[in-house]
Amino acid sequence: MKQLESLRITPVALGLSLLLASGCGGSGGGGSEASAVGDASVVSRGIITGFGSVYVNGVRYHTSGTKFTIDDGEGDESDLKVGMIVTVRGSSQGNGEGSADSIVYDNELKGPVSAITPDAVDASRKTLTILGQAVLVSTDTTIDDDGGLTFDSIALNDVLEVSGYVTATGFTATHIELQDNADKIEIKGHIDNLDSDSFTIGGFAVSYDGTTKLDDIKVLTKDMFVEVKGQLDAAGTTLIAIKIEGEEEGFDDDTDEAEIKGVISGYSAADDTFMLQGQKVDASSARLEPASLVLADGVTVEVEGYVSNELLIAREVEQKGRKIKIQANLSAVDEPVGTVSFKFNGIDVVARVNVGTEIEDDNTGNDLLLTDLSAGNFVEMEGFAESPGVINAVEIKRVDPDEIRIVASLEKFDSDAMSVELLGIEIDLTAASFEDGEDNSLSASEFFKALVVGDFIKVKDQDSNAVFDKAELDD
Numbered sequence: 001m002k003q004l005e006s007l008r009i010t011p012v013a014l015g016l017s018l019l020l021a022s023g024c025g026g027s028g029g030g031g032s033e034a035s036a037v038g039d040a041s042v043v044s045r046g047i048i049t050g051f052g053s054v055y056v057n058g059v060r061y062h063t064s065g066t067k068f069t070i071d072d073g074e075g076d077e078s079d080l081k082v083g084m085i086v087t088v089r090g091s092s093q094g095n096g097e098g099s100a101d102s103i104v105y106d107n108e109l110k111g112p113v114s115a116i117t118p119d120a121v122d123a124s125r126k127t128l129t130i131l132g133q134a135v136l137v138s139t140d141t142t143i144d145d146d147g148g149l150t151f152d153s154i155a156l157n158d159v160l161e162v163s164g165y166v167t168a169t170g171f172t173a174t175h176i177e178l179q180d181n182a183d184k185i186e187i188k189g190h191i192d193n194l195d196s197d198s199f200t201i202g203g204f205a206v207s208y209d210g211t212t213k214l215d216d217i218k219v220l221t222k223d224m225f226v227e228v229k230g231q232l233d234a235a236g237t238t239l240i241a242i243k244i245e246g247e248e249e250g251f252d253d254d255t256d257e258a259e260i261k262g263v264i265s266g267y268s269a270a271d272d273t274f275m276l277q278g279q280k281v282d283a284s285s286a287r288l289e290p291a292s293l294v295l296a297d298g299v300t301v302e303v304e305g306y307v308s309n310e311l312l313i314a315r316e317v318e319q320k321g322r323k324i325k326i327q328a329n330l331s332a333v334d335e336p337v338g339t340v341s342f343k344f345n346g347i348d349v350v351a352r353v354n355v356g357t358e359i360e361d362d363n364t365g366n367d368l369l370l371t372d373l374s375a376g377n378f379v380e381m382e383g384f385a386e387s388p389g390v391i392n393a394v395e396i397k398r399v400d401p402d403e404i405r406i407v408a409s410l411e412k413f414d415s416d417a418m419s420v421e422l423l424g425i426e427i428d429l430t431a432a433s434f435e436d437g438e439d440n441s442l443s444a445s446e447f448f449k450a451l452v453v454g455d456f457i458k459v460k461d462q463d464s465n466a467v468f469d470k471a472e473l474d475d
Helices: 011-023 444-450
Strands: 040-051 054-056 059-062 067-070 073-075 085-092 097-105 109-118 125-130 133-138 142-144 159-166 170-178 185-192 198-201 204-207 213-215 225-232 238-246 255-263 265-268 273-276 279-282 287-289 300-308 311-319 324-329 332-334 339-344 347-352 358-361 378-387 390-398 404-414 419-422 425-428 433-435 456-461 470-473
Touching: 040 059, 040 378, 040 390, 054 085, 059 085, 085 159, 125 159, 159 255, 255 273, 324 339, 339 378, 419 456, 433 444, 444 470
Parallel strands: 040 255, 059 097, 067 097, 133 170, 142 170, 204 238, 213 238, 279 311, 287 311, 347 390, 358 390, 433 470
Antiparallel strands: 040 054, 040 085, 054 059, 067 073, 085 097, 109 125, 109 159, 109 185, 125 133, 159 170, 185 198, 185 225, 198 204, 225 238, 255 300, 265 273, 273 279, 300 311, 324 378, 324 404, 332 339, 339 347, 378 390, 404 419, 404 456, 419 425, 456 470
8 A cells, every 4th residue: 555654743642742741750669660760661562553663552662773573583664564463672751752672573373264254243353263273353453455355355275474462262363464375384372282293282283393493492391382383284284393482471571661452361350460462460559441441351451560570560451452433524634744634523533644554545446645635535544542632544545425434432421411422522412313233223321321431332424414313332
């Protein structure tokens, strides 16, 4: 896709940064808090949501002098894509800006699709079986279309590289891309059923022998976390290991600031601990955002805190995990700054456009530049919320005019006034009809009773008359 060549911070982001810089301080001591003077050491693991530097977990990491490691080899920033999960080590200024000493990307899985199971209820979700692992793919997954791959075109025997969150049942894919080399197969996980010439990872068989290279491993042991690279046997049921590497799981260094995003597994209500991307988290003293958040296996969250003795002590746990979607007319396009804007009820919603944003014309299929868009164009925009008032656009499609639509996280609601707030916009629903996530009609009372701050909902202006006339619980 053609993309904007450089990124400049939006006025919204700049204002937020200045506010944070002037209103936030720090305190030293014990590695648990950032120093009030100078940058704090930081390690951050999460999905890339934008470029022009690299945006991870709401922080813009400057990459001058950064060492990039891509799938265990040297690389550069051009090897990275929106949706990939990376680990950033560097420093943070505490104002949404930081510097990356190193950025590491390593896929979770690479192999052929052996089964495709559509979701019985939600057509925007399907589960792929790759090397015996269940991989959930949805319209929130970023799909690299360089090889012509789309959500609908995924087919049996496609060899896919998967980046995603580890879950109790497999993976939730955040980025997938088609591979043209079926001989390079990879799987990562804990060794089980270890024998003298074989073991399993996630139930999938791996064979090895004296020719298999062991990297950062002296002796294979049960439960060791490894990455295996090799080739499938003729039946496609066993990975013949060429190389087995010891892999780091979680954060192993004490760090002033740590941020990680993933899907909760192994939650213990007794002490409020859980696992997130291989990292143990203690959330017993954490602030929950929203306050109504219920910690449980399967919930996607972002955790901020510090690392001590390999344990991440959480200061804040925030519910995350889905793309914002807006379908509406653009109110402004600012090419020098690198933004597009929408206006709802007098409120501007600004999305940042960067080198990771895909822009195209839906009718012609042609790639576009930001300069090809203008105020008044009707578009579909998908993006990630970086922080309050800051959205990174992942995809923008110029489409034929249709109903106005917003899909976003519920920030607040008033059942008496029959209003909701999304993206800072107060939306009057007194004229609306209501549905649950399966298109079943609800009364206004049933709809508002079902609302939970932090959940995603969908509102529509079906005849584009500036009145939102339909609201849905969005599953």
